[in-house]
Amino acid sequence: MGVAAATGCHATEPGDSLRSDFKDPDITDPLEDLKAVLQVLLGEIPIVGSSASALLGLLWPWNRDVWDDIRGRVEALINQKIEEAVFSLLKQKLNGIADTLKLYVSAASTGDTQNMMMQFVATNTSMVAASREFRNPDFQWKIAPLFAVFAQLHMVLLRDVALNGKDWSWNAKVYESYVKLATDTAQDYGQYLDDVAQAERKRLAEQAPTSPGQHRTNIHNYWQPFAWQRITLLSDFRVLVAAMDPVTHPGPVHDLPYEDVYSKAYGTADNWDNTARGWADGVTTPFARPLANPSSIYIEYFNGTPRVVDVRYPSAMGPTVFGGRRTDVVGIIANRAPGVETRTVTIPAPVGGARFNIVGASIRSGSIPLTLVLKLDDGTSLTLWNRTDLRAPMEDVPVPSGRKLTTLTMWTRSRFYQNDLGCLVIGFSRDPDDVPQRTRDLLYITSTGEDLNTRLLRSSGISRRLQEQRDAYWNWLRSAR
Numbered sequence: 379m380g381v382a383a384a385t386g387c388h389a390t391e392p393g394d395s396l397r398s399d400f401k402d403p404d405i406t407d408p409l410e411d412l413k414a415v416l417q418v419l420l421g422e423i424p425i426v427g428s429s430a431s432a433l434l435g436l437l438w439p440w441n442r443d444v445w446d447d448i449r450g451r452v453e454a455l456i457n458q459k460i461e462e463a464v465f466s467l468l469k470q471k472l473n474g475i476a477d478t479l480k481l482y483v484s485a486a487s488t489g490d491t492q493n494m495m496m497q498f499v500a501t502n503t504s505m506v507a508a509s510r511e512f513r514n515p516d517f518q519w520k521i522a523p524l525f526a527v528f529a530q531l532h533m534v535l536l537r538d539v540a541l542n543g544k545d546w547s548w549n550a551k552v553y554e555s556y557v558k559l560a561t562d563t564a565q566d567y568g569q570y571l572d573d574v575a576q577a578e579r580k581r582l583a584e585q586a587p588t589s590p591g592q593h594r595t596n597i598h599n600y601w602q603p604f605a606w607q608r609i610t611l612l613s614d615f616r617v618l619v620a621a622m623d624p625v626t627h628p629g630p631v632h633d634l635p636y637e638d639v640y641s642k643a644y645g646t647a648d649n650w651d652n653t654a655r656g657w658a659d660g661v662t663t664p665f666a667r668p669l670a671n672p673s674s675i676y677i678e679y680f681n682g683t684p685r686v687v688d689v690r691y692p693s694a695m696g697p698t699v700f701g702g703r704r705t706d707v708v709g710i711i712a713n714r715a716p717g718v719e720t721r722t723v724t725i726p727a728p729v730g731g732a733r734f735n736i737v738g739a740s741i742r743s744g745s746i747p748l749t750l751v752l753k754l755d756d757g758t759s760l761t762l763w764n765r766t767d768l769r770a771p772m773e774d775v776p777v778p779s780g781r782k783l784t785t786l787t788m789w790t791r792s793r794f795y796q797n798d799l800g801c802l803v804i805g806f807s808r809d810p811d812d813v814p815q816r817t818r819d820l821l822y823i824t825s826t827g828e829d830l831n832t833r834l835l836r837s838s839g840i841s842r843r844l845q846e847q848r849d850a851y852w853n854w855l856r857s858a859r
Contacts, residue, residue: 410780427486435824526615536560540624564623590660594647647801670695678717682765685717732812781806
């Protein structure tokens with residue numbers, strides 16, 4: 379649903395006839411597309427209005443209702459329903475914000491600073507008032523993801539005026555007050571997202587296991603769904619809010635510190651040896667945020683399953699260990715035991731500017747991981763091991779939207795299965811270098827000026843249809859009253 383539909387206008391609204399035949403760039407997941415759009419924009423020298431315009435085009439496209447889609451994705455991930463009355467109120471607030479934001483972006487595109495100042499004040503006032511509605515303590519875990527999206531809209535606006543508005547004829551004291559508001563709001567919104575996550579963690583802790591159990595997986599597997607929800611719905615957006623603080627980050631921001639997301643534990647880790655005890659009391663996830671794709675995986679097998687798995691990364695580009703130093707080789711966390719057959723699997727280098735290219739995995743697992751297949755972004759796959767004498771169904775490992783497989787955390791050996799690998803946890807990272815074409819298209823359509831993305835698209839050629847979409851978008855936006 380577009381802004382026009384949200385405000386009760388119909389096909390006769392000025393500009394509708396110019397845009398009715400055009401379809402927005404495909405939106406596969408609005409939450410993840412929002413992260414991708416902002417990551418690109420934060421890495422560039424800011425152009426006034428461009429970030430706000432991009433969010434308008436993404437969150438209020440004219441060919442679908444993105445907010446119902448966002449609601450559905452949030453409900454599916456947290457396995458709870460957002461009450462209809464609560465959602466309807468928040469959606470109404472968001473659509474009202476969109477109405478004022480359209481006027482601000484339209485003014486920014488013309489360079490009319492007096493109008494920009496007036497529309498900024500109006501939009502900021504509506505956002506400050508709306509922020510209270512998104513912090514309803516009775517529903518805070520359910521609606522915090524909607525607050526997180528709202529926070530991006532408000533921070534984009536505040537960052538815009540802080541970085542671009544010094545010469546808009548503000549009184550110096552007034553301008554400084556808006557800069558302070560921007561940094562105070564970033565801290566306030568970030569703290570609120572932290573507080574909501576902490577409150578939910580406290581609630582879940584009442585039923586949490588206190589021991590990793592015989593298989594050493596109980597604690598990890600209990601908290602794994604919450605960690606997935608917290609990171610993808612709150613923490614990722616908290617990272618973006620912090621990056622938009624114009625005082626802390628007045629220039630381009632690169633390599634945002636997103637957390638990795640991890641799978642459940644596959645297999646068991648009953649035989650917790652001295653090496654494992656030196657790392658932890660139970661299955662956990664020490665490896666995170668590599669700077670490059672794995673380059674190769676060296677494997678030593680016994681009966682078709684591995685006793686040795688060494689995942690190698692380019693020098694100084696491997697994952698951090700418990701958030702500290704980086705390691706170039708990740709192996710099984712257990713006392714060493716050699717295999718019989720050996721093999722080195724080479725991981726093809728990513729292409730097209732991406733940092734990572736392993737987009738998923740399939741696994742068969744029982745007491746130990748019996749089969750592991752890595753899926754690459756070119757449609758091919760790499761089978762690392764496959765034990766055929768033991769039966770178990772093959773399943774796809776769930777992959778968090780917007781992330782790629784980057785780490786294998788492997789724990790212990792199974793004495794019952796001749797010292798083969800006992801337990802596996804798969805890690806997923808965001809790829810800051812992989813900008814989907816739909817994101818580039820959206821940024822071109824909505825850009826208020828010649829930013830880097832626009833220049834790149836121009837150099838590679840712009841289709842007539844994309845240019846028509848841009849013209850239609852701006853005709854629609856400038857028709858706002």
